[in-house]
Amino acid sequence: MLTDQSSLPIHPCPTHMPGPSRPNDRNSGDRNSGDRNSGDEAGDVRSDLDNLAPWDGPADSDQPAPPLDFQSLGKADADDRSDSSDDVDPLAVPDPEKQKAVASGPSQGELFETAPPPWELAVQDDIATAKVVFSEAPHGPYDYRIPDDMRDVLEAGMRVRVPLGRRRQPTTGWCVETKMGSAASRTLKDIAELVDQDPLCDPPLVRLVLWMSHYYQAPAGQVFDALIPSSVRSGAGTRERTYFTPNTSLIDDAVIEGLPKKQQAVLRFLIAAARPMTSSQLMVEAACTSGPIKSLEKKNLVRLETRREMATAAPMRWNLGDGEVEKSHSLTDDQSNALQRIVAAVDSEKGKTLLLHGVTGSGKTEVYIRAIEHLVKFGRSAIVLVPEISLTPQTRGRFERRFNSVAVLHSQMTPAERHFQWQRIRTGDVQVVVGPRSAVFAPLPHLGMIILDEEHDGSFKQDTTPRYHARKVAHARAMSLGVPLVLGSATPSMESWHACTTGHAELVPMPSRVGNRPMPDVQLVDLRVRDDRTSGSISRPLHRAVEETLRDPGGQVILLLNRRGFATTIQCPSCGHVVACPDCDMPLTHHRDGGKAVCHYCDYTIATPPWCPACRFDGIRYGGLGTQRLEVEVKARFPDARIARMDSDTMKRPGSHQRVLSAFRSGEVDILLGTQMIAKGLDFPNVLLVGVINADGALHFPDFRASERTFQLVTQVAGRTGRGDRGGRVVVQTFTPEHPAIQAASRHDYEQFATEEMVNRRKFNYPPLGSVGRIIIRGAVEDVTEATAESLLGRLEAARNQLGHEVRILGPAPPPISKLRGKYRFHILLQSVEASHLGDTIRRAVETFTIPEKDDVQYVIDIDPMDML
């Protein structure tokens, strides 16, 4: 029951991307050089979408990338094709066909059987074809013939069952394109059946899939799997139900008269009802058992049809609440300015990106809500993307109170519930979708805006294939629909900031907090100065600040330490041996609860050895500080304070997150200490002090984003205080107080940070000035893995040189985590000012690169990686 879009009274819908069909373009995704028949418009789609992502454009150009991209792509590809059959790797074995011809002079027949030349191929005229991709290898795309009875039904975005391979193995694939009345230059297999009655993806989403597949170099089939929740694919929470309708052609009064009494009653009832009914409905309504119904069925007097339906009518609606409507308070000047700019963008129907740079507490959420209220008036809807951890009941409640129909997608949903919400969204019942990363794919029929709150947050990047960034995908989706993308953050990513300075996004500053509350004072404590460091991890100034805060009635403290566990190293003071993970080559972290030594990368766990495993020295030492040890220390220092710890160890059970936070809110806890997760989104007016135990934690990674992350972390956690009337203060302990990121954070000076950081990025053309790609090669045998990496490097260099692209290729080198889960790791980094060059290079290199199964080596391509670990 997908609502017909065109019949709805919506705001004039901007046309989608221009996408002229170019029937004879080459399919750049096709890896099969012998294949000459696949006319394919996917190339157009992809390059159009390339142009929609101006952050990929030439670094400092104010213009979006010119639309010549697809022409060059198409041409290069066509050239490539004419070369590639002859111009093969000189090391490769000679073409078996040619060899055969020379060696044994084969008959014409033999030749045609194995490789018919194009002019001899059977041509099928005027047939309907469909392009199908698969989520498992081989990924396609392959062409299939559409049987006549499916012609009018099959659309792109549906799943189909098709025979695949020599065994004609029935396989489920995704239809990405249909072509009516075309000619195919070879005999095609038929599609066996349709899996879906309605497409799971509308055409713009199919285009998004193809763009993602191209940009992130992931098989389109796997992108579909990321787009459509598995619960939707499997039809979770649905049942096959059989419906009965009277078979009117066989029924007349005489027939009915001749039936036994009960059957008569049932049939009369069914005719009177004038709608299909299930057996259970009939049994209740006609007061009978299944016997008479079965008989009618046998006599062919009823027809039955099966339909798949949601098992439960409407799963719980928690948002009914008490009907309380949050009163909308008047907006600050900043807020109404921001709202105006967003509304203008909505009304322009141009697909603009706006960056709300609002300090913590500037009231961005209210702006989002008002902007969505504006959209909803025109029958349009919005997606609000939030980082995983900020999807708290508070956030939910806020939206649920202000809109009639909100779908909140959270991780604890059951498959059935998820499926139900997805269907609700697709039918156009939903005004607002609030959710994490994957909510960017929500199938809203009249999407009018996408909002990314806390857009800098790392959880927007997926770390499994397809390794997409929700910000980038949201951008592509919004631009393709001509709707605004609103990014919000107190500490914008360098990518978004740079987009503003180049005119690809509009900066909307929101410099003042609601109620004009001042930003908290930040005090830096230099940990190198011995005097400040009494024993332990809490400096004298921080200790004093905690004391003072606790003396204040109701005063609460947040302490941030970005390491869980008790001690980060377990080392023998006698021989120096460090207890390490056998699979990852990383030191184990000692956890005091249960005396376990845990690898934080793979969860390998052993009992912490009581003596040195190497020299049996009895007096092993715990070094490095984790949240567990901090908790012990804080308890010892402030015995009267009530303390709660929040890290992924204490938050394992569902709801524990919630429990701790509400205890903290109600004042049952004085000191809340924990990792990252306490740095974001929390809004508690009585937090008068935030202490950062070690601000350098994130700083010393070999990663160009280290500074950015440090600045963000310190700024975000500092924003947890000063939210009430009593102001707030922040104490930051660091070994490098002079570091620009820490300095800027202490002054709440984003612009200074951004300006300085941009200088660093420019030096090496790091993002956002250029693009970075990373290929991780992992394998069980170190030498083999490295050799594979080396040979891949060779392919990459050759591809770059062939294409004549300027791409820097670094490595292979062992990454900081050189061994993970028993596999040795190497990585290759690629850098280019032009994202498409980088992508082309990798695509070209990988096209023909296969690793013998024997080697047991795999590789992963990560475009725009967020870390280098």
Next chain:
DNA sequence: GGATTCATCATC
């Protein structure tokens, strides 16, 4: 010579 192993190739 015939079997076996391994690599390569194609799958619409």
Next chain:
DNA sequence: ATGATGAATCCT
């Protein structure tokens, strides 16, 4: 992935 094909290797 998975099966077919062809060459290289092995074995009585």
